[in-house]
Each structure stands twice: as structure tokens, then as C-alpha cells.
Amino acid sequence: MTAPLIDLAGLSRHFALSSGLNTRFRKGGAKVVRAVDSVDIEIARGETFGLVGESGCGKSTVARLAVGLMRPTEGAVRFDRVDLASAGRRDLAALRRRIQMVFQDPYSSMNARWRIREIIAEPLRTLNLCSSPAEMDRRIDELLTLVGLSPADKRKYPHEFSGGQRQRISIARALSTNPEFLVCDEPTSALDVSVQSQILNLMKDLQAEFDLTFLFISHNLAVISHMADRVGVMYLGRIVEQAPAQRLFSAPRHPYTKLLLETVPDLNRIGYTRKPMSGEVPNPINPPSGCPFHPRCAFANDRCKQERPSIRADGQGTLVACHGVQEGRI
Amino acid sequence: MHDGPILQVENLRIEIPTRHRTLVAVDDVSFELARGEVLGVVGESGAGKSLTGAAIIGLLRPPGRIAGGRIWIDGKRVDNLSQAEMRKVRGRIAGAIFQDPMTSLNPLFTVGQQLVETIRTHLDMSRAEARARALSLLAEVGIPAPEQRLDQYPHQFSGGMRQRVVIALALCANPKLIIADEPTTALDVSIQAQIIALLKRLCHEHGTAVVLVTHDMGVIAETADRVAVMYTGRIAELGPVAEVVRAPRHPYTAGLMASIPAIGETRDRLYQIDGSMPRLTNIPQGCPFNPRCPAVFDRCRRERPETVDLGGHRVACWKHGEQEA
Numbered sequence: 001m002t003a004p005l006i007d008l009a010g011l012s013r014h015f016a017l018s019s020g021l022n023t024r025f026r027k028g029g030a031k032v033v034r035a036v037d038s039v040d041i042e043i044a045r046g047e048t049f050g051l052v053g054e055s056g057c058g059k060s061t062v063a064r065l066a067v068g069l070m071r072p073t074e075g076a077v078r079f080d081r082v083d084l085a086s087a088g089r090r091d092l093a094a095l096r097r098r099i100q101m102v103f104q105d106p107y108s109s110m111n112a113r114w115r116i117r118e119i120i121a122e123p124l125r126t127l128n129l130c131s132s133p134a135e136m137d138r139r140i141d142e143l144l145t146l147v148g149l150s151p152a153d154k155r156k157y158p159h160e161f162s163g164g165q166r167q168r169i170s171i172a173r174a175l176s177t178n179p180e181f182l183v184c185d186e187p188t189s190a191l192d193v194s195v196q197s198q199i200l201n202l203m204k205d206l207q208a209e210f211d212l213t214f215l216f217i218s219h220n221l222a223v224i225s226h227m228a229d230r231v232g233v234m235y236l237g238r239i240v241e242q243a244p245a246q247r248l249f250s251a252p253r254h255p256y257t258k259l260l261l262e263t264v265p266d267l268n269r270i271g272y273t274r275k276p277m278s279g280e281v282p283n284p285i286n287p288p289s290g291c292p293f294h295p296r297c298a299f300a301n302d303r304c305k306q307e308r309p310s311i312r313a314d315g316q317g318t319l320v321a322c323h324g325v326q327e328g329r330i
Numbered sequence: 331m332h333d334g335p336i337l338q339v340e341n342l343r344i345e346i347p348t349r350h351r352t353l354v355a356v357d358d359v360s361f362e363l364a365r366g367e368v369l370g371v372v373g374e375s376g377a378g379k380s381l382t383g384a385a386i387i388g389l390l391r392p393p394g395r396i397a398g399g400r401i402w403i404d405g406k407r408v409d410n411l412s413q414a415e416m417r418k419v420r421g422r423i424a425g426a427i428f429q430d431p432m433t434s435l436n437p438l439f440t441v442g443q444q445l446v447e448t449i450r451t452h453l454d455m456s457r458a459e460a461r462a463r464a465l466s467l468l469a470e471v472g473i474p475a476p477e478q479r480l481d482q483y484p485h486q487f488s489g490g491m492r493q494r495v496v497i498a499l500a501l502c503a504n505p506k507l508i509i510a511d512e513p514t515t516a517l518d519v520s521i522q523a524q525i526i527a528l529l530k531r532l533c534h535e536h537g538t539a540v541v542l543v544t545h546d547m548g549v550i551a552e553t554a555d556r557v558a559v560m561y562t563g564r565i566a567e568l569g570p571v572a573e574v575v576r577a578p579r580h581p582y583t584a585g586l587m588a589s590i591p592a593i594g595e596t597r598d599r600l601y602q603i604d605g606s607m608p609r610l611t612n613i614p615q616g617c618p619f620n621p622r623c624p625a626v627f628d629r630c631r632r633e634r635p636e637t638v639d640l641g642g643h644r645v646a647c648w649k650h651g652e653q654e655a
């Protein structure tokens with residue numbers, strides 16, 4: 001088997017809670033939030049890996065780690081076999097060109113006082129990818145056309161565009177460096193469904209044209225089902241289930257995945273009253289002992305309350321972190 | 331007691347005067363709502379959903395103003411009431427729930443103080459009675475250990491619990507109508523399902539009518555009895571939920587439905603409505619959807635479509651107007 005293009009290995013990122021007075025005097029150091037905790041993800045070239053989970057489970061932190069915007073507390077991010085943390089300055093500059101990111105809110109990720117030309121040119125300038133202003137202009141025109149805008153748009157400002165058009169602009173900017181790997185953090189979550197379908201179609205077209213590899217993050221299960229080849233479900237910083245998309249959505253194994261699928265409102269179930277999942281998403285500052293899902297799980301036993309399940313293959317293509325599944329109870 | 335519709339909106343028009351011109355943000359919107367009925371309101375950002383909801387309960391913010399039409403809640407004309415009179419209607423007959431629970435909560439007072447205050451404004455109750463009612467309301471909306479929660483501040487609640495408190499506040503005086511504008515948009519899916527289940531139960535048990543504004547067609551499908559689809563401030567289509575979802579009549583609705591991804595489907599590409607909804611400053615002549623419409627013909631570019639009633643299912647589209655004529 002060929003090595004994956006992206007290899008997130010045993011990745012963890014902890015945040016220290018703000019050091020107020022009480023932490024300064026407390027023995028044993030400040031409390032930490034384990035925003036990302038021992039996550040393993042491999043993504044092959046040309047593949048789309050979907051990451052799904054509820055607010056605060058650590059999706060954006062994984063995204064920032066994967067593009068090197070943030071350093072892991074433990075573990076490694078390897079791109080094409082090179083560890084981002086140990087890469088030399090030259091290697092890093094080369095890697096930066098090959099990895100780009102698209103954010104949820106295109107507006108706040110753009111400088112409102114820049115024209116579209118400057119916004120798209122920024123990565124090209126920083127990485128010194130165009131030899132002349134004329135070449136830069138040509139490249140910008142090409143990129144704008146590629147994402148369904150027109151070269152004339154480069155003289156406008158972000159506020160002159162709708163949300164969907166702004167997302168096209170940020171995709172053009174991300175593509176400017178000819179990247180191989182695109183991390184998309186909720187790229188359509190702020191958009192209307194009709195605009196979302198335009199952007200999702202565009203992303204699939206671009207992927208086919210340039211053989212792009214995606215880490216695609218969303219809290220919307222239907223969007224993940226549409227886009228991803230393989231899916232990881234996160235809960236409180238950990239991946240609790242990982243499987244090929246088709247299998248994850250047709251035969252979910254983890255009790256959390258099952259409940260999550262059961263709570264998604266469905267266009268085809270008119271008048272249906274679902275039984276909602278009980279309880280709240282637990283506080284990551286004080287995560288439950290044992291399996292982090294046990295307080296909301298109907299299958300939890302004493303072992304679940306004490307011992308944290310590790311993620312294991314179920315022999316049918318799914319990785320799942322659940323004692324119940326591993327003991328054959330579920 | 332009035333036994334007609336709980337809510338009647340007739341030819342509502344909302345204008346926003348700006349420096350250059352007056353924008354028409356909501357135009358000729360009409361619908362009725364029966365006791366215990368849920369009307370879903372969908373449409374893209376800027377379609378006029380929130381303005382319509384705000385106008386109904388008298389919370390339209392200037393410079394926006396009602397420039398035409400009439401509104402009745404429980405048989406009482408409300409569009410011409412003074413602020414003070416409207417405040418009485420709000421709370422007693424009609425309540426509101428917004429996307430951000432903190433727009434309805436005061437961070438400086440405990441949840442109990444806010445509930446008691448609201449109850450006593452609208453109902454003739456002693457402090458002790460009001461507190462007892464506050465307790466039972468918190469229990470009804472599913473807050474665990476309400477006795478302890480009553481004396482806590484909003485910041486001590488999670489987002490989903492805050493939204494439950496807002497629902498409890500809206501229910502203080504047993505209103506007949508609730509305007510819920512994106513009540514679950516800011517919440518996690520697992521919490522969203524809890525809030526929707528709660529709203530549905532309230533409609534069934536108390537006969538409260540609900541105008542539910544949301545982007546989520548799945549939520550609408552499971553919750554609403556009828557759906558209004560808005561586009562550029564107008565109702566493009568309004569009908570029973572099963573018909574609008576499964577057999578939409580307006581080309582815009584049909585496109586909208588086909589552009590929604592579903593879990594487990596095998597489509598490689600989603601249907602796509604090209605272009606975007608025009609801004610209020612350049613709504614095209616004729617049918618506002620005509621530049622994007624796959625079924626467009628001459629008349630659509632010239633004349634604005636009249637609303638035709640296809641048996642309890644209204645559509646503003648010449649495709650159907652022609653047939654009827």
C-alpha cells in the first residue's frame with residue numbers, strides 16, 4: 001500500500017485554562033482542556049475524509065493542527081511523509097504551498113479593506129509564486145473564472161459579494177498556490193442550502209480536476225455523507241468511530257453515532273416525532289470518567305464508567321471505541 | 331373567546347426607507363394560522379422571514395415599518411396598536427423565541443426572578459404563586475432539578491438550557507401564538523431535536539399556534555403543518571407540508587428541495603439553482619425568480635405573477651396562473 005498523503009498520528013492538543021488567581025495557588029498546575037486527544041487519521045491522495053461532531057468536540061482544532069497553524073501537544077502531522085514539526089525552513093515553505101485551508105466564515109477570514117485582487121494574491125506574494133505583475137494578474141483571472149466568478153470582480157471589495165460568492169473567493173485564494181491538500185472547516189455552514197449546493201458541486205469539480213485531497217469538516221451529517229469517502233465521528237476530542245462513509249451511514253456501530261443519526265431531521269419523514277438524545281454535551285473541562293459518552297449512553301455498564309475504551313477494528317471496516325461493541329453486547 | 335384563526339396576516343408590506351430610496355422588504359404577504367397549527371417559514375437569507383415575524387409581534391425595528399396590510403392576533407387587530415398596548419399583547423397572547431437566547435434573557439437577574447417578573451406582569455398572582463408557576467414551567471420545558479436552577483443566572487446554563495428558559499418565559503401567560511425565529515439554529519443537533527420535540531408537545535397539549543422560521547427543511551418537514559416559502563419578500567408558495575416537500579409547485583421550491591443533500595443518497599452532484607437571490611435594490615421586473623427559473627417564459631419577465639389557489643395550496647407562478655386562466 002502506498003503511504004497516505006496525510007498522516008495524523010496520535011495527535012493531541014491541550015489548552016491550559018486561563019491562569020486566574022486560583023490556578024496560581026493550586027497545587028499540580030493549571031487545568032487543561034484536551035481539545036484533541038489521541039486522534040489518528042490517514043488520508044490517501046484524492047480522497048475526502050469527513051470529520052463530523054457537535055460543537056466543541058475539537059474539529060477546528062484538528063483542522064488547525066493539520067495545516068500547521070498550531071502545534072500538537074503530542075503526536076505528529078506528516079504530509080507526504082514529512083513531519084511538519086521537524087521540517088526545515090525550506091521544506092516548510094514548500095509544504096505551505098501544498099496545504100491550504102478554507103474557513104467557515106469567508107467574511108471574517110478576509111481583509112475587508114482589500115480588493116479581491118489583493119486577497120487572492122496574498123498567498124502568491126508570501127510564497128513568491130509569481131515572477132511578474134502580469135503573471136499575477138493572469139493567474140488571478142484564471143482563478144476567478146475557475147470558481148465561477150469573472151475577472152472583472154478582482155477590482156471589487158468583499159462587501160460587494162454575497163456569502164456564497166465570498167466563499168468562492170476564499171476557495172480561489174486557497175487554490176492560488178496549486179495545493180494538493182485542502183482543509184475545509186465548515187465551508188458551507190454559514191450558507192443557504194441553495195448556495196451550499198453550488199459550493200459543494202464546485203468543490204467536487206475542483207477535486208476531480210486537480211486531484212485534490214480534502215479534510216472536510218462539518219457538523220451536518222448529510223453534507224458529510226454527500227462529500228466524504230471515509231468519515232470520523234468525534235466526541236469530546238476523540239474519534240469514537242471511523243468507517244467508509246457508505247458503511248458509517250448504513251451500519252453505524254457506536255451508540256453516539258447511532259443517536260446522532262437518529263436526531264437528524266429528515267425531509268422524508270413528514271410529521272415524524274423523534275425521541276431526542278437525552279442529556280447535554282458534557283463540559284470538556286470536566287470530561288466524564290471512562291467512556292466520555294457513558295452519561296448519555298443506554299448501554300453503559302460499570303466498565304464504561306471507569307475504563308476508557310480504545311479504538312479497535314470491528315473486522316468489517318469500522319473502527320470503533322466502545323466497550324459494548326467490543327464485548328459483543330451492542 | 332374568539333374562534334376564528336389565531337393569526338391573520340393580510341397583504342402585509344414592510345418598507346425600509348434608506349438614504350437613496352425606499353426598499354420593499356416584505357410585499358403582499360398573507361396567511362392565516364389556526365389554533366395549535368405550526369406554520370413553517372423558509373427561504374434564503376434576506377427573504378424577509380424575520381421581518382415578517384417581527385412585524386406580527388410588534389418588534390419591527392426602525393427604520394423598518396409596516397407600510398400596508400393588516401394583522402389580527404386572536405381576532406384583535408394589532409398592526410395599529412401603540413407600543414404600550416402591543417407590550418400587553420406580547421407575553422399575554424403572543425410570545426417570541428429568537429435564535430440567540432440572550433436577546434430574551436437579562437444576564438443580571440436570576441432565571442427565577444425573570445420568570446416571576448414576567449408571570450406577575452401578565453397574571454394576577456402573588457409572589458409565591460408566581461414562583462410556584464415558574465418552577466412548574468421550568469419542569470415542563472425539561473430543566474432537571476428546577477428548584478436549584480431557579481436561583482441561578484443565565485450564564486450558568488448551557489445554550490440548550492437557556493433556550494428552554496426562553497421557551498418557559500414565552501409560555502408564562504399561556505399565549506395562543508408563538509413566533510419562533512430560528513430557535514434551534516445555534517444549537518447542536520442533539521439539543522436541537524430536544525427543543526423541537528418540546529415545541530411540538532406544547533402545540534399539541536396547549537393548542538399554541540407557532541410560526542416557525544428556519545433554514546432547515548428537515549425541521550420543517552417534521553414539525554410544520556403548512557409551509558410558506560419566501561423569496562424576495564414575497565410568498566412564492568404556501569401549502570400543506572407534505573405537498574410542498576414532495577410535490578412542490580413553484581420552480582424555486584422545486585430547486586430548493588433538490589439542492590438539499592440527504593444521508594446515504596448516491597447522487598454525485600446536487601441540483602443547483604444558478605445565481606443568487608437578488609438584493610432588494612434590484613428585484614427584477616415580473617416574477618422575481620425569473621432570471622434563475624428553468625421554466626421561465628415571456629410573461630414571467632413582464633408581469634408579476636398573481637397568487638393562485640390550487641385547493642389550499644397557493645403558488646405565485648405564471649406556470650400555474652396560465653392553467654387557471
Ligand SMILES: Nc1ncnc2c1ncn2[C@@H]1O[C@H](COP(=O)(O)OP(=O)(O)OP(=O)(O)O)[C@@H](O)[C@H]1O
Nearest residue numbers: 015033035054055056057058059060061062219284
Ligand atoms: N485557543 C484555545 N484556547 C483554549 N481552549 C480552546 C482553544 N481553541 C479551542 N479550545 C477549546 O477546545 C475545544 C474544541 O474546540 P474546537 O473549536 O476545536 O471545536 P469544534 O469541534 O470546531 O467546535 P464548533 O463546532 O463549535 O466549531 C473546545 O472546548 C474549545 O473551547
Ligand SMILES: Nc1ncnc2c1ncn2[C@@H]1O[C@H](COP(=O)(O)OP(=O)(O)OP(=O)(O)O)[C@@H](O)[C@H]1O
Nearest residue numbers: 346355374375376377378379380381382393394610
Ligand atoms: N434596518 C435595515 N436596513 C436595511 N435593510 C434591512 C434592514 N433590516 C432588514 N433589511 C433587509 O430586509 C431584508 C429582509 O430581512 P430579514 O431579516 O427579514 O431576512 P430573513 O429572511 O430573516 O434572513 P435570514 O435568514 O438571514 O435571517 C434583507 O434583505 C435585509 O437586508
Ligand code: SF4
Nearest residue numbers: 291297304322323324
Ligand atoms: S463504551 Fe459504553 S458508554 Fe461508551 S458508548 Fe459504548 S456502551 Fe456506551
Ligand SMILES: [Mg+2]
Nearest residue numbers: 059060061185
Ligand atoms: Mg469549529
Ligand SMILES: [Mg+2]
Nearest residue numbers: 379380381511
Ligand atoms: Mg432572519
